[in-house]
Amino acid sequence: MKWLSDDRLNHLRTIVSEPDFSATKYKNVKELGRGGMGAVYLAEDRELSRLVAVKVLNTPDITDDLRRRMIREAQIIAGLEHPGIVPVHDVGTLPDGRIFYAMKYVRGSRLDEYATQSVSVNDRLRKFQAVCDAVAFAHAHGVIHRDLKPQNIMIGSFGEVLVLDWGVAKVLKPQIDTDFVHGFINENHDTSHGTVIGTRDYMSPEQARGETDQIDERADVYSLGAVLRFLLTDKATRTAKAICSKAMAHAPESRYASAAELSADIGRLLDAEPVLAYRENAFEKVGRWVGKNRFLVLLVLAYLLMRIFLIFTSRP
Amino acid sequence: MSKPLIGVILGAVLGAIDGLTAWFTPAVRDQLAGIVFGSTIKGVIAGIAIGFFAKKFHSLPIGILFGVIIGAFLAFLVALLQGGYYLEIILPGTIVGLIVGFATQKYGTPAATANS
Numbered sequence: 001m002k003w004l005s006d007d008r009l010n011h012l013r014t015i016v017s018e019p020d021f022s023a024t025k026y027k028n029v030k031e032l033g034r035g036g037m038g039a040v041y042l043a044e045d046r047e048l049s050r051l052v053a054v055k056v057l058n059t060p061d062i063t064d065d066l067r068r069r070m071i072r073e074a075q076i077i078a079g080l081e082h083p084g085i086v087p088v089h090d091v092g093t094l095p096d097g098r099i100f101y102a103m104k105y106v107r108g109s110r111l112d113e114y115a116t117q118s119v120s121v122n123d124r125l126r127k128f129q130a131v132c133d134a135v136a137f138a139h140a141h142g143v144i145h146r147d148l149k150p151q152n153i154m155i156g157s158f159g160e161v162l163v164l165d166w167g168v169a170k171v172l173k174p175q176i177d178t179d180f181v182h183g184f185i186n187e188n189h190d191t192s193h194g195t196v197i198g199t200r201d202y203m204s205p206e207q208a209r210g211e212t213d214q215i216d217e218r219a220d221v222y223s224l225g226a227v228l229r230f231l232l233t234d235k236a237t238r239t240a241k242a243i244c245s246k247a248m249a250h251a252p253e254s255r256y257a258s259a260a261e262l263s264a265d266i267g268r269l270l271d272a273e274p275v276l277a278y279r280e281n282a283f284e285k286v287g288r289w290v291g292k293n294r295f296l297v298l299l300v301l302a303y304l305l306m307r308i309f310l311i312f313t314s315r316p
Numbered sequence: 317m318s319k320p321l322i323g324v325i326l327g328a329v330l331g332a333i334d335g336l337t338a339w340f341t342p343a344v345r346d347q348l349a350g351i352v353f354g355s356t357i358k359g360v361i362a363g364i365a366i367g368f369f370a371k372k373f374h375s376l377p378i379g380i381l382f383g384v385i386i387g388a389f390l391a392f393l394v395a396l397l398q399g400g401y402y403l404e405i406i407l408p409g410t411i412v413g414l415i416v417g418f419a420t421q422k423y424g425t426p427a428a429t430a431n432s
Binding site: 295296299302303304306310 | 330334403407
């Protein structure tokens with residue numbers, strides 16, 4: 001008997017686990033990543049000659065619940081048409097019964113990779129604000145992401161910001177007008193109480209306790225606060241730290257009521273205006289005004305200096 | 317706040333400061349009140365002109381240039397009436413025009429457009 005080498009065995013494993021796209025219009029190019037529920041492949045859409053990202057369930061031995069979740073994820077994303085949310089192009093079933101959906105292939109870097117680059121604080125804040133806006137849009141449509149973290153946010157090659165991986169999203173109200181989602185909610189197949197959903201460093205205390213029925217928009221606000229803290233690290237000003245603290249308050253009622261409110265406070269921070277999260281003293285107010293009107297202040301100072309110069313030079 | 321109003325306030329304040337500095341020139345100290353009044357009026361006139369210009373034309377470099385020209389021109393007229401102190405009057409007047417030109421372009425409510 002001849003033993004197979006580890007390399008050959010791994011190669012065979014890869015071939016077996018690779019999805020069979022032969023019955024679809026897609027051609028597998030390479031695997032992009034793998035998560036708990038499925039793997040994402042870079043594939044070529046042979047009809048439109050373009051690259052797409054195809055998410056496929058990990059295993060062909062799928063339960064109805066997994067199938068349901070996968071279709072639900074595709075429908076949730078498809079229902080959220082926003083520049084900050086990756087559009088879904090197609091959904092279908094592979095010959096082995098695995099569900100897949102095709103979405104836009106985003107070229108760029110993940111937020112955690114972007115954060116390692118030498119990017120200014122204001123640029124980081126602008127990207128973060130775009131994330132808040134996409135999440136606020138989802139909230140307005142009754143969808144809570146529940147797993148916001150830098151690894152689930154992409155910065156495209158043109159600077160566009162996209163929120164990914166809506167696999168564990170919770171639909172608060174059936175504003176996505178599909179029979180499936182209505183059916184899903186009515187059948188109460190959502191995550192049961194006690195199930196912990198999310199990523200430890202970014203999940204709200206109520207998520208960590210598995211209180212799924214208590215989770216609302218403010219759980220995502222907490223995660224956004226954690227993302228902001230990650231993005232700014234040592235670069236955070238006192239005001240930015242106050243925004244993080246308010247977003248990450250232990251009690252949901254002490255947080256920003258919505259991602260839109262958090263986005264608005266980031267906007268105020270960028271415009272050097274007072275933010276909701278921080279009550280500044282008189283010196284800080286003056287400092288902020290001077291910082292905002294630096295050029296005007298410099299002009300007036302130059303004028304006064306010139307005046308003093310003239311006083312001393314024109315004396316007889 | 318409208319742009320002409322910003323121009324008037326800034327022109328008046330800087331004009332008054334401009335006039336008050338005459339206190340450091342002993343030869344004209346007894347005429348200080350008149351100088352401050354005249355300088356303030358000059359600042360107000362410059363502020364109105366530069367403010368209305370900013371309301372019509374939205375361009376930072378052109379606004380600053382206009383401010384410099386108006387400031388220098390009015391200061392020149394004052395120096396001409398004084399019959400001296402050209403540098404001491406024209407230089408600060410020009411810089412006041414520059415500051416007001418910059419401020420009126422950068423701050424204040426712009427004029428409403430036809431389709432807004």
